Amino acid sequence: MPTALHGAIDCDVHIPPPPTAALLPYLDAYWREQFTIRGLVGADFALTTSASRTPLACRPDWRPGKGESGLALLQRHVLDHFGTGIAIGHCLHGAVALHTEDMAAALCRAVNDWVAAEWLSRDDRLRASILVPTQNVALAVAEIERCAADRRFVQVLVLAMLDHPLGRRQWWPLHEAAARHGLPLGIHAGGLNRHATTPTGWPSTHLEDHVVGAQAFDAQLASLLTEGVFTKFPDLRVVLLESGFTWLPTFLWRMNKIWRGLRAEVPWVTRLPADILRQHVRITLQPVDAPPRPEMLAATLAQIDCDDMLLFSTDYPHWQFDADAALPEGLPEALLPKLLRGNALATFPRLAETAP
Amino acid sequence: MSRHVVARVSEVPPEGALRVTVKGRPIALFNLSGEFFALYDRCPHEGASLCAGRRVSIAVADTPGEYRLERRGEMIRCPWHGWDFDIRTGQSWCDPEHTRVRRYAVSVEAGERLAKGPFRAESVPVSVEDDYLVVEV
Amino acid sequence: MTRGIVDCDIHPNMASDAELLPFMPRRWADHLRDYGPLNHQGLAFALQHPRFNPGVARADSWPPNGGPPGSDLDFMRAHHLDAHNIDHGILMSLRPAGCDERNLDYGAAICAAANDWQHARFVQPEPRLHGGIMIPQEDPDAAVAEIERCVAKGGFVQVNFTPRASEPPGRRRYRRILECAAHHGLPVGFHVSGVPGHPSTGAGHLTYYLQEHHSNMPGMQAVVASLVLDGVFAALPALKVVLIEGGFTWAPALCWRMDQAWRRMRGEVPALTRPPSDYVREHIWYTTQPIEEPDRAEDLAEISGWVGWDRIMFSTDYPHWDFDDPRYAFRCPLTAAQRELVFSANARALYRLP
Numbered sequence: 001m002p003t004a005l006h007g008a009i010d011c012d013v014h015i016p017p018p019p020t021a022a023l024l025p026y027l028d029a030y031w032r033e034q035f036t037i038r039g040l041v042g043a044d045f046a047l048t049t050s051a052s053r054t055p056l057a058c059r060p061d062w063r064p065g066k067g068e069s070g071l072a073l074l075q076r077h078v079l080d081h082f083g084t085g086i087a088i089g090h091c092l093h094g095a096v097a098l099h100t101e102d103m104a105a106a107l108c109r110a111v112n113d114w115v116a117a118e119w120l121s122r123d124d125r126l127r128a129s130i131l132v133p134t135q136n137v138a139l140a141v142a143e144i145e146r147c148a149a150d151r152r153f154v155q156v157l158v159l160a161m162l163d164h165p166l167g168r169r170q171w172w173p174l175h176e177a178a179a180r181h182g183l184p185l186g187i188h189a190g191g192l193n194r195h196a197t198t199p200t201g202w203p204s205t206h207l208e209d210h211v212v213g214a215q216a217f218d219a220q221l222a223s224l225l226t227e228g229v230f231t232k233f234p235d236l237r238v239v240l241l242e243s244g245f246t247w248l249p250t251f252l253w254r255m256n257k258i259w260r261g262l263r264a265e266v267p268w269v270t271r272l273p274a275d276i277l278r279q280h281v282r283i284t285l286q287p288v289d290a291p292p293r294p295e296m297l298a299a300t301l302a303q304i305d306c307d308d309m310l311l312f313s314t315d316y317p318h319w320q321f322d323a324d325a326a327l328p329e330g331l332p333e334a335l336l337p338k339l340l341r342g343n344a345l346a347t348f349p350r351l352a353e354t355a356p
Numbered sequence: 357m358s359r360h361v362v363a364r365v366s367e368v369p370p371e372g373a374l375r376v377t378v379k380g381r382p383i384a385l386f387n388l389s390g391e392f393f394a395l396y397d398r399c400p401h402e403g404a405s406l407c408a409g410r411r412v413s414i415a416v417a418d419t420p421g422e423y424r425l426e427r428r429g430e431m432i433r434c435p436w437h438g439w440d441f442d443i444r445t446g447q448s449w450c451d452p453e454h455t456r457v458r459r460y461a462v463s464v465e466a467g468e469r470l471a472k473g474p475f476r477a478e479s480v481p482v483s484v485e486d487d488y489l490v491v492e493v
Numbered sequence: 494m495t496r497g498i499v500d501c502d503i504h505p506n507m508a509s510d511a512e513l514l515p516f517m518p519r520r521w522a523d524h525l526r527d528y529g530p531l532n533h534q535g536l537a538f539a540l541q542h543p544r545f546n547p548g549v550a551r552a553d554s555w556p557p558n559g560g561p562p563g564s565d566l567d568f569m570r571a572h573h574l575d576a577h578n579i580d581h582g583i584l585m586s587l588r589p590a591g592c593d594e595r596n597l598d599y600g601a602a603i604c605a606a607a608n609d610w611q612h613a614r615f616v617q618p619e620p621r622l623h624g625g626i627m628i629p630q631e632d633p634d635a636a637v638a639e640i641e642r643c644v645a646k647g648g649f650v651q652v653n654f655t656p657r658a659s660e661p662p663g664r665r666r667y668r669r670i671l672e673c674a675a676h677h678g679l680p681v682g683f684h685v686s687g688v689p690g691h692p693s694t695g696a697g698h699l700t701y702y703l704q705e706h707h708s709n710m711p712g713m714q715a716v717v718a719s720l721v722l723d724g725v726f727a728a729l730p731a732l733k734v735v736l737i738e739g740g741f742t743w744a745p746a747l748c749w750r751m752d753q754a755w756r757r758m759r760g761e762v763p764a765l766t767r768p769p770s771d772y773v774r775e776h777i778w779y780t781t782q783p784i785e786e787p788d789r790a791e792d793l794a795e796i797s798g799w800v801g802w803d804r805i806m807f808s809t810d811y812p813h814w815d816f817d818d819p820r821y822a823f824r825c826p827l828t829a830a831q832r833e834l835v836f837s838a839n840a841r842a843l844y845r846l847p
């Protein structure tokens with residue numbers, strides 16, 4: 001067991017979405033009957049952008065054996081293995097991609113209740129994010145309100161590519177609710193494929209999809225910033241999940257530059273964009289998308305110029321690193337206390353309530 | 357420090373600007389509703405002539421979506437990249453701590469008085485009937 | 494540096510689309526007058542993120558004799574080419590945008606007319622200026638024919654491909670166009686342009702011009718990912734690509750991400766026999782404007798080294814508002830050798846200029 005990670009807060013592990021049959025007990029009578037008589041119990045609600053069959057989706061030595069539960073695998077490969085202090089789990093259920101929004105809301109409720117009962121209640125090292133039906137902001141807010149009383153939910157979970165960028169004012173009730181409950185807005189890689197994923201259309205491969213998926217985070221940060229979300233909700237924290245971060249220096253520089261020239265278009269942005277983003281945005285470590293030489297990673301972190309932003313993550317079970325190399329070479333030693341615990345505790349106020 | 361007669365007052369129309377050269381230095385003269393100001397006429401960013409820029413106000417918003425203007429027409433926007441500078445102080449609006457344009461003192465003097473000296477007229481023939489802008493460089 | 498500068502992005506302009514009429518067959522001149530554009534956005538003539546400056550131009554670039562910035566060759570000579578000691582300028586004609594036209598035959602006619610217009614008005618009278626071939630990329634037959642026609646005509650040094658087309662440029666439908674460019678030894682220049690109907694980002698449509706302007710940079714990354722990962726460079730080893738006005742300091746990080754993902758999923762793209770970063774390093778050039786401005790100027794030099802000094806080419810974007818001045822664009826010190834590469838040698842070699 002690698003001792004460096006002992007007690008670390010792992011801000012991104014995956015709770016595999018359950019088969020629909022497992023959710024039936026968590027659906028109300030109407031939806032339970034609907035799912036049963038419409039033949040939906042066998043439906044697979046996996047998201048396209050989660051690409052669950054690709055090599056990236058699961059590290060070869062983490063693939064499930066026979067009969068071992070998802071929780072047991074997580075415990076064996078991560079929690080027990082690394083001596084994790086706390087892990088924040090994300091259940092990326094395809095409910096969020098349905099066009100039928102009431103059904104989506106029912107499934108999100110079932111998923112969150114299933115997560116609470118089958119995962120959070122069975123290992124007190126686990127915390128989770130609230131899956132919300134982003135089809136309809138009012139329904140999403142209602143789900144936050146419903147789950148927020150359970151302090152083991154520490155974040156709101158949305159995908160990076162929705163119908164509209166997250167800064168748009170139509171989303172503000174969601175941001176308001178998240179900020180009020182001390183829940184950061186977690187934006188996870190992937191999306192709904194409601195429109196092309198690049199400005200020049202649809203990529204051809206899973207590989208290309210994955211590569212360009214990082215750019216949606218660029219767009220979300222630009223949106224949240226320019227629309228004034230951080231001005232309106234100064235307590236809101238945004239966590240980018242699986243975005244990579246080595247693209248950040250150029251992004252910060254370019255936002256500063258373009259703001260200097262076009263500031264009058266968004267007069268509520270009164271400080272340098274990079275400073276606002278450094279204050280409000282946090283990013284999980286994996287995938288590192290690391291450069292070929294460790295000193296280049298150190299240089300990239302120096303360009304980002306902020307020790308508060310990175311949150312340790314394994315991105316379990318995605319194949320981001322081999323063996324125990326969850327920390328890439330090139331990370332400054334001095335960054336580790338904040339990276340492994342301090343930044344997470346500062347980002348997720350609910351963690352400190354129960355942190356071991 | 358020397359004082360230089362750089363232009364007749366009438367050459368810088370209301371809300372207008374004029375570029376003059378003093379000791380080989382480009383200087384932008386601005387007329388702000390009858391008050392005159394002089395800035396070094398070179399944007400500290402990439403060197404554009406501020407004289408060629410547009411006069412703008414400061415856009416302010418207490419909350420997203422609610423726009424209002426302050427300091428009507430008292431900023432000069434660089435003709436290239438749109439950096440705004442305070443005509444009164446030369447201070448940059450987007451980077452007030454690190455960026456400013458050098459400001460020079462300007463005064464309006466009657467030609468009658470100028471004829472007595474000790475001012476240097478930079479290729480501006482002084483007549484006793486006119487008023488002149490005098491810049492301290 | 495004894496030689497002058499090469500400016501890899503200069504915009505010629507026309508007072509109105511009517512300037513194209515003499516260069517169009519009667520049938521399409523009538524179409525322009527009687528029907529007009531059929532595009533992929535809600536507005537027929539104006540952009541949906543209104544710009545911040547009249548003519549998208551430097552406020553000091555309006556020709557004293559009238560017409561919009563970039564439309565008066567004499568003024569462009571004095572104001573830009575002579576003033577900055579520019580030996581060669583690569584023209585980037587942007588409008589009217591045949592690349593966005595849904596009526597493919599009309600799109601082809603617009604491109605052909607715009608090519609003949611830039612040739613007659615700028616390339617022929619001014620030997621320092623070199624044309625870029627506008628193509629209707631959604632009709633590959635017509636695009637290839639237009640490239641052949643312009644090559645025969647002479648005066649063109651690049652094929653212009655919009656970074657915002659109906660599909661990513663690596664998709665098979667466009668391969669013949671890229672092949673034709675490579676065959677003629679013409680680099681393919683991707684200059685910020687195009688309204689194909691897709692949102693400007695994977696996250697959706699943007700609200701402000703500030704975002705739209707910024708989105709050009711990630712947009713270029715989608716172009717690179719497509720060309721590399723869809724195997725274009727593996728199939729066309731002679732192809733050279735120039736990314737114009739999309740920045741360059743993002744390129745190393747994109748390469749790291751592509752390489753990392755390729756190591757996991759190379760089974761999906763067997764045509765790629767080398768890491769994606771190899772293809773980028775070999776086939777892609779970048780123009781500098783609007784140059785990145787790190788907080789610490791030395792970061793620009795460091796990243797330029799990672800990109801490769803032999804792949805970075807200076808550009809001004811004259812007469813547009815976000816113009817870079819060759820004297821001040823780089824805030825970090827450059828060695829004499831780096832300066833020679835960026836401001837002159839790289840572009841001369843790529844475009845085969847004296």
